[in-house]
Amino acid sequence: MALPSINPTTTDAWKALQNHFEKVKEIEIKDLFSKNKDRANNFTINWEDFYVDFSKNRITEETFKLLLDLVDQVKLKEAIASYYSGDSINKTENRAVLHTALRGKETDTVLVDGKNVMPEIFKVKTKIEAFTNEIVNGNKKGYTNKPFTDIVNIGIGGSDLGPAMVVDSLQFYKNHLTTHFVSNVDGDHVNEVLKKLDPETTLFVIVSKTFTTQETLSNATTIRQWFLEHATQNDVAKHFVAVSTNIEKVKDFGIDENNIFPMWNWVGGRFSLWSAVGLTISLAVGFDNFNKLLKGANAMDIHFKNEEFSNNIPVVLALISVWYNNFFKAESEAVIAYSQYLNQFATYLQQGIMESNGKSIDRNGNRVNYETGTLIWGEPGTNSQHAFFQLIHQGTKLIPADFIGFAQSLHGNKDHNDKLISNYIAQTEALLNGKTKEEVLEELKEKNLSEAEINELLPFKVFEGNKPTNTIFIKKLTPESLGKLIAMYEHKIFVQGIIWNIYSYDQFGVELGKQLASTILKDIKFNTSVNHDASTQNILEYFKNFR
Numbered sequence: 186m187a188l189p190s191i192n193p194t195t196t197d198a199w200k201a202l203q204n205h206f207e208k209v210k211e212i213e214i215k216d217l218f219s220k221n222k223d224r225a226n227n228f229t230i231n232w233e234d235f236y237v238d239f240s241k242n243r244i245t246e247e248t249f250k251l252l253l254d255l256v257d258q259v260k261l262k263e264a265i266a267s268y269y270s271g272d273s274i275n276k277t278e279n280r281a282v283l284h285t286a287l288r289g290k291e292t293d294t295v296l297v298d299g300k301n302v303m304p305e306i307f308k309v310k311t312k313i314e315a316f317t318n319e320i321v322n323g324n325k326k327g328y329t330n331k332p333f334t335d336i337v338n339i340g341i342g343g344s345d346l347g348p349a350m351v352v353d354s355l356q357f358y359k360n361h362l363t364t365h366f367v368s369n370v371d372g373d374h375v376n377e378v379l380k381k382l383d384p385e386t387t388l389f390v391i392v393s394k395t396f397t398t399q400e401t402l403s404n405a406t407t408i409r410q411w412f413l414e415h416a417t418q419n420d421v422a423k424h425f426v427a428v429s430t431n432i433e434k435v436k437d438f439g440i441d442e443n444n445i446f447p448m449w450n451w452v453g454g455r456f457s458l459w460s461a462v463g464l465t466i467s468l469a470v471g472f473d474n475f476n477k478l479l480k481g482a483n484a485m486d487i488h489f490k491n492e493e494f495s496n497n498i499p500v501v502l503a504l505i506s507v508w509y510n511n512f513f514k515a516e517s518e519a520v521i522a523y524s525q526y527l528n529q530f531a532t533y534l535q536q537g538i539m540e541s542n543g544k545s546i547d548r549n550g551n552r553v554n555y556e557t558g559t560l561i562w563g564e565p566g567t568n569s570q571h572a573f574f575q576l577i578h579q580g581t582k583l584i585p586a587d588f589i590g591f592a593q594s595l596h597g598n599k600d601h602n603d604k605l606i607s608n609y610i611a612q613t614e615a616l617l618n619g620k621t622k623e624e625v626l627e628e629l630k631e632k633n634l635s636e637a638e639i640n641e642l643l644p645f646k647v648f649e650g651n652k653p654t655n656t657i658f659i660k661k662l663t664p665e666s667l668g669k670l671i672a673m674y675e676h677k678i679f680v681q682g683i684i685w686n687i688y689s690y691d692q693f694g695v696e697l698g699k700q701l702a703s704t705i706l707k708d709i710k711f712n713t714s715v716n717h718d719a720s721t722q723n724i725l726e727y728f729k730n731f732r
């Protein structure tokens with residue numbers, strides 16, 4: 186079944202939301218709290234080890250009801266059924282979208298073109314498990330018979346960001362292997378990594394869904410050359426493995442067939458860490474932990490599929506985001522994780538969210554007449570408090586923010602954790618309540634200032650408040666809870682794509698730059714010049730002076 190195609194702005198719910206927005210656009214969240222003592226409880230979802238409080242938002246009971254009407258009217262329920270069942274919902278590439286199957290159970294049946302894909306998925310998982318165990322326990326050795334000490338993931342985009350973020354986030358669970366990531370075609374990246382490596386004890390994992398990506402193939406070629414300065418061609422099989430859908434290209438590159446971990450074209454790159462693309466994750470934290478990550482995601486998949494929408498975490502978060510994006514015209518959203526382990530989380534989400542929903546053509550092929558994809562950014566708390574929070578608190582822009590926290594710290598330092606969590610809680614409270622003129626006056630009066638000085642300072646010290654936040658409080662950072670969290674955002678992306686009536690699973694927007702880069706590369710190498718605008722031509726000439 187194809188996805189429904191409904192312009193959201195033509196639905197009754199959208200029109201009702203538009204009218205409703207005019208009435209409530211000036212509401213103060215703190216007034217909503219004083220009017221309704223049950224607000225916090227009504228707008229909190231408790232699910233497994235997740236506590237999701239969305240009450241600190243500019244929404245009333247009526248807003249919430251209308252937003253829920255909207256997902257009914259754009260036929261979200263039917264769309265979820267299509268998503269999970271292997272329909273070709275990535276219509277522009279004629280592919281199914283089945284990252285959910287990757288974390289499914291062996292007994293599940295998921296049909297793609299009439300064929301159950303679960304046996305293949307589990308065959309590859311078994312291969313990942315066996316390979317991981319051999320490397321981790323040192324049975325598999327390098328060309329001088331030494332056990333491996335280092336793993337290098339060579340990939341970019343979805344073949345880098347997911348594994349890199351998860352390995353970093355789960356470093357508490359890591360084994361003795363040291364992991365490195367080479368992604369940028371910038372030769373300085375690969376050379377800085379090579380400096381740290383011993384070819385005798387390093388395993389290289391080349392990850393590329395297509396195996397045609399310029400960056401990855403260049404880095405892999407450079408690394409293989411470096412390796413061959415120390416070892417022989419026969420040794421390559423012991424040190425290089427690859428993850429790809431393009432088995433022929435991998436073989437052409439000289440990788441041993443046994444060293445290929447297949448994936449499928451129904452796995453989008455930015456949703457692929459659950460497939461063999463996660464091999465580096467499995468190597469870094471062990472297969473059991475990798476599997477737990479998958480299990481966590483599977484639990485979120487089941488929640489998303491079965492839970493009624495009013496209590497469904499990804500649906501609720503998506504709706505709130507649409508409310509700000511399309512009605513308040515907020516342009517960006519911040520994701521602030523109060524965990525240094527999640528240092529790379531926002532970077533990871535940027536690809537997932539912006540590559541998926543950064544579209545302007547609807548599912549009928551027409552230009553949309555409403556806003557789509559949000560800009561995503563963020564850094565961990567508390568660091569970000571000392572960096573960009575000023576703008577969120579007192580700037581002119583509306584920036585809804587997700588505050589992610591973990592109640593229990595992994596190292597168990599209570600003092601640090603209490604401080605961390607008090608900041609986590611305090612910020613959402615401050616963003617909600619702000620600081621009124623009266624409160625500032627009280628404060629200033631306690632200082633030894635003249636009345637004139639007080640009046641002068643007053644406006645600068647006022648915080649408007651009314652800044653929306655979601656609190657996503659999770660018991661503890663574990664492979665399972667991280668799996669749930671990532672899957673939560675994946676499904677939020679899906680819901681928003683359905684509402685905005687766009688195709689979330691292609692990424693044609695990244696192609697043009699790639700094409701032009703290859704033309705320009707030829708111009709640079711062969712000193713030609715093909716039809717560039719004057720600015721581009723000048724820049725090209727400028728560069729040629731330095732070659």
Ligand SMILES: O=P(O)(O)OC[C@H]1O[C@H](O)[C@H](O)[C@@H](O)[C@@H]1O
Pocket residue numbers: 341342343344392393394395396397398401454455540692695
């Ligand atoms: O895994 P690969 O085929 O090498 O692709 C790596 C990346 O390249 C492309 O530019 C896409 O925009 C990304 O979605 C993808 O993750």
